[in-house]
Amino acid sequence: MGQKVCISQGVELLGASAMEIGNNVKILRDTRLEIRDINSFIYLGNRVCLDRGVDIRTAGSDCWIEIGENSYIGPYVCMAGPGNINIGKNCQIASHSGVSANNHRDYGLSREGIKIEDNCWIGSGVRILDGVTIGRGSVIGAGGCCD
Template identity: 75%
Template sequence: MTVEQVNSYQELPTQAPTVWSRTVELTIINFIGSIPRPLGTLLRRLAYRSIFARMGRRVYIQAGVELLGARSMEVGDDIKILRDVRLEIRHPNSLLRIGDRVCLDRGVDIRATGSDCLIEISHDSYLGPYVCMAGPGHIKIGKNCQIASHTGIYANNHREYGLSREGIEIQDDCWIGSGVRILDGVTIGKGSVIGAGAVVTKNIPPYSIAVGVPAKVIKLSKGGVA
C-alpha cells in the first residue's frame, strides 16, 4: 500500500450514522430519486447535499440512481452520475470518494460491503456502462483514467488462507478495455493500456500494453520499464 493510500485510509469516518440520518437519507432518495429531469435533476442537486458526506458544485444525478450509505460518500465538482448507477457503502467506517469531473455512466455498480474500505476515483476519470467495483479491499482509480464498459474490479479473492483484501490501484492515465477483469492485489502502472477481455492477475509496469488471459505485457512504450 502506498503512502497516499495509507493517508487516505486514516481519514476514513469512524462515527456511525444515527437512525435519524438513515431515515432522512431513505426518505429523500425515495421521494426525489425517481423524478425525471429537468425538475428531478434540480431537486436532487439541492436535496442530496443533506445526505452526502460532501457534495461539490454542478453535480448532475439522473433519475433511478440508487444510493445506500450516502453519509459515507464524498462527491466532487462537475460530476455526472447517470441512470441505474448503484453506490453502496454498508459500513460507516468505509468511504467512497469521487474526485472532480468524474462520470459514472449508466449501470455502474460500486459496492463496499466490508468495513475499513476506501474506494477512490480521482479527477477526470470515466467509468463506462455497467462497470462493477467491489471491496472490501481498497480500490484507487488514478487521474484521467478511462475504464470501458462491463469491466470488473474486485478487491477481494479467495485464497488458501481465506478471503484476501490486498487492494487494487490503477494509476494515472490508464485505459482499460471492455470486459476486463482486475483481481485483488494488482497495481496497473501509469499510462498503461489493458486490452478488451483481459484478466489482470499480476502487476502491470507503467506505460505497458497488456492483453490476454491472464494478461501479459506485449509492449512497453517509451518510459516503460519491464
C-alpha cells in the same frame, strides 16, 4: 457534495453520508453506490463520470473506494471491496469491466486492494482482481484479466 453535480433518474446512493462527490460529476441512470459497513468511504473526484448501470459497493468495514479527477467509468462496470480500490486521475474503464478487491487464496479471502495509477485505459470486459497495481499510462486490452 460538490457544485454542478448531475445525478440522473434511477440513481441509488446508499450510505451517502460516507460519500464525497467533487465538482462537475455526472452520475448517469441506474447507477448504484452502496456503503455496507462502518468506516467505509466512496470518493468521486472532480469531473468524474459514472455511466449508466455502474455498481460500486464497499463490502466490509474499512473499505475505501476512490476515483480520481477526470476519470470515466463505463456502462455496467462493477466495482467492490472489501479491499481498497484507488483509481487515479484521467483513467478510463470501459463497459462491462469488473474491479474486485477480494480474492480466494489458499489462506482464505484476501483484501490486498487494487491500485490503478493515473492515465490508464482499461478495455471492455476486463476483470481486475485483488492485489493488482496497474502502472501509470497502462493500457489493458478488451477482455483481459489482471490477477
